[in-house]
Amino acid sequence: MVQSRYTPAISVQLTPMQIPEALPVAGLEFAGAESMNEAGRSLLLHPGHPSEMIVQVQNLEQRPLRISLSVEGNFPTEWCQIGTEGSEIPPRGQMDAVLYFRVPSTFFEDQQAIAPGKKDKLTLNFRSLVTIHIDSGTDREQIYTSEYFHLYIRPYTAYMEFLPILYREVDFIGRFMKIFEQGFQPVIDSFNVMWANLDPLTAPQALLPFVAHWVAWQVDSTWDLQQQRRLIRRAVELYRWRGTRKGLRLYLHLYTGLPLDDDLPNEADKHISITEPFGPSFILGEAQLGNAVLAGGQPYHFIVRLRSNSANPNINEQLIRRIVEQEKPAFCTYELSIENHHN
Structure with missing residues (x-):
């Protein structure tokens, strides 16, 4: 050799x-x-x-x-x-x-x-x-x-894998199959990634209004692009929980980016806190004049507190109130508190 x-x-x-x-x-x-x-x-x-x-x-x-x-x-x-x-x-x-x-x-x-x-x-x-x-x-x-x-x-050419071994042994056939691959593969690739065009998180911006129409979501220019993507993707879930604490918290989470804190048992400790101001009911013998509240508080009223750790929270109070008004039951009243805790 x-x-x-x-x-x-x-x-x-x-x-x-x-x-x-x-x-x-x-x-x-x-x-x-x-x-x-x-x-x-x-x-x-x-x-x-x-x-x-x-x-x-x-x-x-x-x-x-x-x-x-x-x-x-x-x-x-x-x-x-x-x-x-x-x-x-x-x-x-x-x-x-x-x-x-x-x-x-x-x-x-x-x-x-x-x-x-x-x-x-x-x-x-x-x-x-x-x-x-x-x-x-x-x-x-x-x-x-x-x-x-x-x-x-x-x-x-990957198309040779679809042929019997007998035909793979012919050099000309491999080059001939490449012609078909170049013609058809772009179409096949488009179908393979079609899911990405239909997912609001990855769809081209031009397709977002079309995807939003599928779930009857109104595209609002007030929201930035990433917020709109998240809202469209979870629109059906928001419809399902509309009028509940869970639905309002989810909506505020998608807008503000604040964590849901589902692992925290105490509602007051969460970044998005939604509480009802119910105190102790009227107890005979313990109530003091001027402090007793019959029935324990204002009915159909709740308090929304947003706690952000960012020095410059990008939270629009007017938009927050619009969200709360849209998601709450019509007969409810509420208070809104936006707090900023940062080092």
Whole structure:
């Protein structure tokens, strides 16, 4: 596998990390030993995707060897970069190097050979080899070259997975299927993300009025975009709990961003507190004149307290009152208190 003017001091093995399923000369015929050997020395390259060829260099001598690698071929040099673990191989040791290949993602679009009026064919297949310099610059300098390996540039197509294995072995069919993929895949991708267009949190802004109409929600320019998205998404839930403490708290939470504090048992400790001012009922023998309140407080009355920890709370009192008026039962009265606690 190694060509040299001297007794071989090293052995070289090439291992492609991505082998093509089909070779250009292979069709539906039986792949013989020659085709199998060629496939083992072939590397598949998809434009825009990295691919690697592993080069294993084995030192066959009892002395350390200093080596350097280079890659030659009929392809642009910028497509390949070499990564090594060092430059010296110990006696009877081994060193692994990696050839990193990356073809530009615009390879097919940039080809001038396929422009109208051009007669040249698009080049998709290339040849390459690895040259190894041993003890360069000394009287024991030797040069080794590996066998040629092939680089096959092919467009990636997922449609080949839908075909029987028999047809995947034909290189032309893979390139032919790519034409259909480029035509149909944009439509398929649009259907795959259709859910995002119908979710108020991710839908394009132009679609929000349409989505709001589905749930009979009136879009109000007073609300900013993110508030509108949250309200439309939970509109049905707000309808279900309208007229209740839970519904009013949820609405205020969606507007202010203050936490719901469902884990706090004491209503007065919550950031959005909705309480009814009921005190102790009239108790004979304990009431003092001027302090007793018959029936324990004002009926159908509640108090809304908003507690913000932000130094500059973005809370519009007029809008808060509008929300409360809209969500409360018509016969109820209320008080509103907006507090700001910050360090």
